[in-house]
Amino acid sequence: MDIKRIERSRLPETDLENLKFGRVFTDHMFLMDHVDGAWQRPQIMPFGDLELSPATLVLHYAQTIFEGMKAYRNEKGEVALFRPQANIARMNRSANRMCMPELPEDVFLEGLKELVRMDGEWLPEGKDAALYIRPFMFASDEYIGVKPSDGYRFMIFMSPVRGYYQEPLRVRMELKYSRAFPGGTGEVKCGGNYAGGLYPSKMGQDAGYHQLLWTDAMEHKYIEESGTMNVFFIIDGVLTTPSLDGTILPGITRDSILALARGKGMRVEERKVTVDEVVTGIRSGKVSAAFGAGTAVTIAPIRVVGYKGEDLHLPELQADSEVLVIGKLLDDIRRGRVADTHGWVVRAS
Ligand SMILES: *Cc1c(COP(=O)(O)O)cnc(C)c1O
16 A cells, blocks of 8 residues: 655644534545556545546446445544444445445455554544544546446545534424435435435425435335434334335444344344334334434434424433433444444454
8 A cells, every 4th residue: 555644734723622523634545546447556645635527427427435434442542443344345235236346345444444543643532532434436437428437436534523412303204205216226325315315305404304204215104214324213112123125225333233232132123114103103102212323423312203294202212211222332332341242343553
């Protein structure tokens, strides 16, 4: 790997106390191009702008995929990644779906670790602080015909983030627009999925909701996800989440929560979850909790579900609720406070 270090770090003049999510970037980035059918010359260089032709294929047809993951500082002060192999495997599934070349796991992981070693000092102090890591790949051909690109660029950069107080979510059941549909690209992390979700999400925000509860495209009968997170409900005491049936993004947080809940002997179900059972269940008290799950926030409790103009209120999560116990366990594993029996934590140094 070629490494070119920055001459003077931007860290001293960066205010790590007051970070806006996703707006501050560390000193270095990883870059590798796919040329002539092979990944060439992995390198780390100072974070900076790219020069691209206006005809660059990705700018027109969105042949691009990404990942989102975090590095955490553990109790011993070491910086560690959480389940990076799962992100790499998912990125390669996304690559396949978008006709893009797979990434070699060893080069990807080594690039990640080296970046974290080089810019680890950017990880802020504090309870929920982390380095948010953004690997992504895009079609780099200068060509505006619609076809898979020949050339690709793969990059990784990092952004220091702090936990922020997040108020319990108000979500609206979306019964018109869809995020994903059978046979589409909903189960992979490709850029276009998110662009298409902006408009309905904005409609929801204008009506006073943080995000949407996406339902299936065919009948709007089944709940799929919450915003850009997976969604869980506690229904009759059973931790319930929609099964992965092709339109749901297989979240690593989702998978980790399920594994921990099963390990604790909780009753867990992955199955189709209907709009109806959630609406009537909140009214009757059968649904006792709902939350979103994803890397950015881990667990985001839902307090209000908007349904056809009515706000249905969920009870506040109690500190001893199973949901919060699992969220804390996940955080304790990431930060090395409890034994990592699943082998999820990968030290960078
Ligand atoms: C990334 C993502 C998630 C959550 O995945 P994690 O691996 O847990 O961060 C859920 N839904 C969508 C649509 C996503 O893009």
